[in-house]
Amino acid sequence: MSGASKPSFMALALAEAERAGERGEVPVGAVVVESGTGSVLASAGNRVEELRDPTAHAEMLVLRAAAERQGAPRLTDCDLYVSLEPCAMCAAAISFARVRRLYFGASDPKGGGVEHGPRIFTQPTCHHRPEVYGGIDDARSPLINLSPIGYCHRPSCTARARPGDP
Ligand SMILES: [Zn+2]
Numbered sequence: 028m029s030g031a032s033k034p035s036f037m038a039l040a041l042a043e044a045e046r047a048g049e050r051g052e053v054p055v056g057a058v059v060v061e062s063g064t065g066s067v068l069a070s071a072g073n074r075v076e077e078l079r080d081p082t083a084h085a086e087m088l089v090l091r092a093a094a095e096r097q098g099a100p101r102l103t104d105c106d107l108y109v110s111l112e113p114c115a116m117c118a119a120a121i122s123f124a125r126v127r128r129l130y131f132g133a134s135d136p137k138g139g140g141v142e143h144g145p146r147i148f149t150q151p152t153c154h155h156r157p158e159v160y161g162g163i164d165d166a167r168s169p170l171i172n173l174s175p176i177g178y179c180h181r182p183s184c185t186a187r188a189r190p191g192d193p
Pocket of ligand 1 (some may be wrong): 086114115
């Protein structure tokens with residue numbers, strides 16, 4: 028993956044989602060980018076099945092890896108790119124990590140926790156709200172329109188998001 032534009036970071040997240048799908052995971056991918064340098068600190072896809080860890084969502088994995096790499100638990104100068112609207116657990120973790128900006132692809136009315144359901148960042152108990160750029164598939168990113176990957180967190184949706192599908 029070359030270049031440092033936003034589409035390329037989202038493309039990287041989508042590629043991680045595709046690889047997660049190939050591993051039999053729900054196809055969601057995420058990337059943490061240091062905003063100042065544009066360097067990728069971490070990228071991952073879901074590993075829930077592989078690690079037998081219900082919290083091993085792509086976002087959790089990249090937040091942990093990026094924090095370890097930074098040597099600090101807060102990622103104030105970092106942006107997170109996710110192929111799908113994060114769930115409530117991941118949204119809370121994003122807030123705890125003090126992520127600067129959140130970019131996500133498809134909205135997830137069923138499992139999302141940012142623009143749907145608990146809307147974590149709008150809660151009074153949420154003490155850091157990142158700038159959110161969501162639903163990037165809504166005609167703003169042809170890149171994502173081309174790919175059904177990461178459409179839904181639900182395992183039952185994996186079938187319609189198989190790698191290689193148009
Ligand atoms: Zn999640």
